Amino acid sequence: MINKEGIGVLLLRVVLGIIFIGHGTQKFQGGIANTAGWFDSIGLPGFLAYIVASIEVVGGIALIIGLGTRIFGGIFVLLLVGAIIKVQLAAGFIGGYAYDLALLVISAYLLLNGSKLYSVDKYLFKSKNELTSQS
Numbered sequence: 166m167i168n169k170e171g172i173g174v175l176l177l178r179v180v181l182g183i184i185f186i187g188h189g190t191q192k193f194q195g196g197i198a199n200t201a202g203w204f205d206s207i208g209l210p211g212f213l214a215y216i217v218a219s220i221e222v223v224g225g226i227a228l229i230i231g232l233g234t235r236i237f238g239g240i241f242v243l244l245l246v247g248a249i250i251k252v253q254l255a256a257g258f259i260g261g262y263a264y265d266l267a268l269l270v271i272s273a274y275l276l277l278n279g280s281k282l283y284s285v286d287k288y289l290f291k292s293k294n295e296l297t298s299q300s
Contacts, residue, residue, distance in 0.1 A: 171282035178280040181271050182228030185241065189221030207251060217244060228275070231284020238275030245269040 192200045197218060201211035221244075224237040245265050253262035281287040 168282060171280075174275075174278065174280040175282045177271050178228050178231065178234060178275060178284075181241070181268065181275070182225040184225070184268065185221045185228070186225035189218045189223075189225060192218035192221070209251065220244065231280060231282075231286050232289075234275050234284060234286055235277075235279045238272045238277075238279075241272035242269060242276055245272060 192214060197214060200218065201214040204214045205211045220240060224240060227233050227237050245268055249262045249265050249269070253265050256262070279286065
């Protein structure tokens with residue numbers, strides 16, 4: 166039997182991971198010092214650029230393989246709330262925070278529900294019910 170919900174969540178998890186890897190690597194490839202300068206210019210400490218870019222890349226990879234899905238979902242919720250409030254809100258909905266809001270909702274879903282299909286978490290954190298049903 167096909168697990169449509171599991172496949173849907175897997176798609177959300179993998180695509181969100183790819184998007185965050187893209188955003189993180191763009192910060193590094195564009196010159197992380199430039200990104201740090203931009204953070205300074207909007208009133209955030211420049212060193213946060215290094216932290217944010219690293220979290221985006223590492224968290225994106227973790228989401229793709231399904232490792233710490235709920236944890237990284239929560240971290241991405243925090244990052245996106247910060248991005249919306251500090252940067253995107255002033256630009257309005259369209260051309261501003263609409264995209265980040267969609268990513269925020271996907272991240273919140275993963276935080277609340279996780280994603281077990283084809284995930285490392287599924288194999289690392291098997292419940293007692295799963296272990297006894299396999300015996």
